[in-house]
Amino acid sequence: MASAPSPHPLSHLFHPHHAATYVATMRRGVDHLAEALAHTERRPATGVDPAQAAKPIADVDLDRPLGDVDATLDEVSRLYLDDAVWFHEPRYAAHLNCPVVIPALLAEVFVSGVNSSLDTFDQSVGGTFIERHLIDWTAARIGFGSSADGIFTSGGTQSNLQALLLARDHALATGVPLASLRVVASTDGHFSVQKAARLLGLGDAAVVAVGVDEQRRMDVAGLATALARIDADGHHAMAVVATAGTTDFGAIDPLPEIAGLARAHGAWFHVDAAYGGGLLASTTRRDWLAGVELADSVTVDYHKTWFQPVSSSALLVADGAHLGHVTWHADYLNPKDAAHPNQVDKSLQTTRRFDALKLWMTLRIIGPDVIGGYVDDVIDLAAEVGRHLAARDDIEVAAAPQLSTIVFRYRPAGLSVAACDRLSPLVRAALYARGAAMVAATKVDGHAWLKLTLLNPMATAADILGIVDEIATIGDELLLAEDVA
Ligand SMILES: *Cc1c(COP(=O)(O)O)cnc(C)c1O
Numbered sequence: 001m002a003s004a005p006s007p008h009p010l011s012h013l014f015h016p017h018h019a020a021t022y023v024a025t026m027r028r029g030v031d032h033l034a035e036a037l038a039h040t041e042r043r044p045a046t047g048v049d050p051a052q053a054a055k056p057i058a059d060v061d062l063d064r065p066l067g068d069v070d071a072t073l074d075e076v077s078r079l080y081l082d083d084a085v086w087f088h089e090p091r092y093a094a095h096l097n098c099p100v101v102i103p104a105l106l107a108e109v110f111v112s113g114v115n116s117s118l119d120t121f122d123q124s125v126g127g128t129f130i131e132r133h134l135i136d137w138t139a140a141r142i143g144f145g146s147s148a149d150g151i152f153t154s155g156g157t158q159s160n161l162q163a164l165l166l167a168r169d170h171a172l173a174t175g176v177p178l179a180s181l182r183v184v185a186s187t188d189g190h191f192s193v194q195k196a197a198r199l200l201g202l203g204d205a206a207v208v209a210v211g212v213d214e215q216r217r218m219d220v221a222g223l224a225t226a227l228a229r230i231d232a233d234g235h236h237a238m239a240v241v242a243t244a245g246t247t248d249f250g251a252i253d254p255l256p257e258i259a260g261l262a263r264a265h266g267a268w269f270h271v272d273a274a275y276g277g278g279l280l281a282s283t284t285r286r287d288w289l290a291g292v293e294l295a296d297s298v299t300v301d302y303h304k305t306w307f308q309p310v311s312s313s314a315l316l317v318a319d320g321a322h323l324g325h326v327t328w329h330a331d332y333l334n335p336k337d338a339a340h341p342n343q344v345d346k347s348l349q350t351t352r353r354f355d356a357l358k359l360w361m362t363l364r365i366i367g368p369d370v371i372g373g374y375v376d377d378v379i380d381l382a383a384e385v386g387r388h389l390a391a392r393d394d395i396e397v398a399a400a401p402q403l404s405t406i407v408f409r410y411r412p413a414g415l416s417v418a419a420c421d422r423l424s425p426l427v428r429a430a431l432y433a434r435g436a437a438m439v440a441a442t443k444v445d446g447h448a449w450l451k452l453t454l455l456n457p458m459a460t461a462a463d464i465l466g467i468v469d470e471i472a473t474i475g476d477e478l479l480l481a482e483d484v485a
């Protein structure tokens with residue numbers, strides 16, 4: 001049997017001559033994904049374990065291509081899609097992953113097809129100005145003035161790193177030694193602050209943790225004490241990091257009070273709104289972020305509460321001149337006398353995806369109020385679920401929900417805290433193994449708790465309470481079967 005002639009090697013390139021191949025291939029991909037989407041509606045995960053997931057992938061010989069789109073799509077299903085974790089599934093309630101909006105997926109076609117790189121004007125043209133317009137728009141929603149600026153980044157981790165780099169270099173410019181610099185955040189602040197301190201040569205000991213109040217918000221009196229001690233020790237508070245939406249509790253630190261203290265001590269005021277940033281789009285709860293306009297810099301993750309595909313984040317600064325701390329001129333790319341505006345001058349990255357187009361097309365097709373409405377929906381959902389859980393005597397809730405997380409544990413009457421500490425991780429593992437639902441685990445004051453992170457505006461209270469019922473059932477089974485108590 002004669003086999004079909006191989007396609008010319010150049011026919012795989014995105015090029016006008018191959019437009020028909022491009023369209024046919026993309027349609028097959030979209031159809032394949034749509035089919036997988038329809039099939040997998042039932043469960044958020046299949047419960048496959050790491051060894052099972054690794055084996056068939058390791059067995060693939062990458063030197064022997066399948067040479068065929070359909071065969072490869074089938075293989076992708078087998079190796080990836082069939083066991084993927086689906087964030088649109090109402091019983092996925094683990095981490096800060098959101099279902100994504102379709103306009104952003106449409107934008108992805110252009111982001112990767114045209115493949116602009118946002119480092120320089122001459123590689124992006126309109127892309128540079130679309131990104132800038134979105135930065136200006138976000139800065140205006142924050143309440144920054146006309147000297148504000150910012151840059152899209154790969155995520156909140158990079159946004160926080162860049163914020164602290166600007167704060168560090170701002171402090172160093174006043175002549176204080178690196179070893180004297182301290183960064184203050186609450187005990188519930190994101191670990192990327194510690195990581196950034198390491199990367200910036202400040203060391204782990206440079207991060208001073210302030211306690212939280214009963215609502216898990218940074219304790220302002222504790223902050224005042226910490227800042228006074230830093231001064232008394234002859235150190236310099238280079239930055240105070242407030243969190244607007246902590247990862248576990250969704251707590252929003254008291255921004256105006258923290259801003260006042262940071263200013264009084266000459267510290268840079270950074271607001272990590274990676275999670276709470278979606279409130280900027282809410283038409284009913286924007287006031288929850290009151291005081292964010294007093295920040296020197298703000299992290300916003302569009303890939304969390306703006307329902308954008310990963311990656312999409314930004315760092316916004318009140319005074320754009322500070323971004324000069326990351327500017328480096330290369331003769332071949334962005335010389336000092338460049339005639340064009342170059343975003344690379346403001347970024348830690350060089351080659352950089354045009355992620356901004358996703359938010360742009362989202363805002364142009366559906367507008368910010370829809371996004372803000374989703375944020376309101378998930379906050380309402382968490383409040384409703386929180387009320388139900390508070391009324392149950394076999395469930396303990398660690399704190400009333402603030403944004404859209406609920407930290408809780410299954411603790412039927414008579415179960416000791418120590419037994420509950422052993423039970424909670426087992427319940428979570430069993431839940432995953434059954435593919436019934438996904439929740440997260442966390443620790444509060446050294447004890448094991450479970451966490452619901454609700455970012456799906458289509459999930460209902462009945463969906464989420466169904467997870468909790470499942471947890472109670474599994475918990476009872478484990479208590480009967482195993483030596484947990
Ligand atoms: C998620 C998160 C981050 C890190 O953001 P990535 O986009 O995951 O890098 C930082 N801070 C807070 C409060 C977060 O919730």
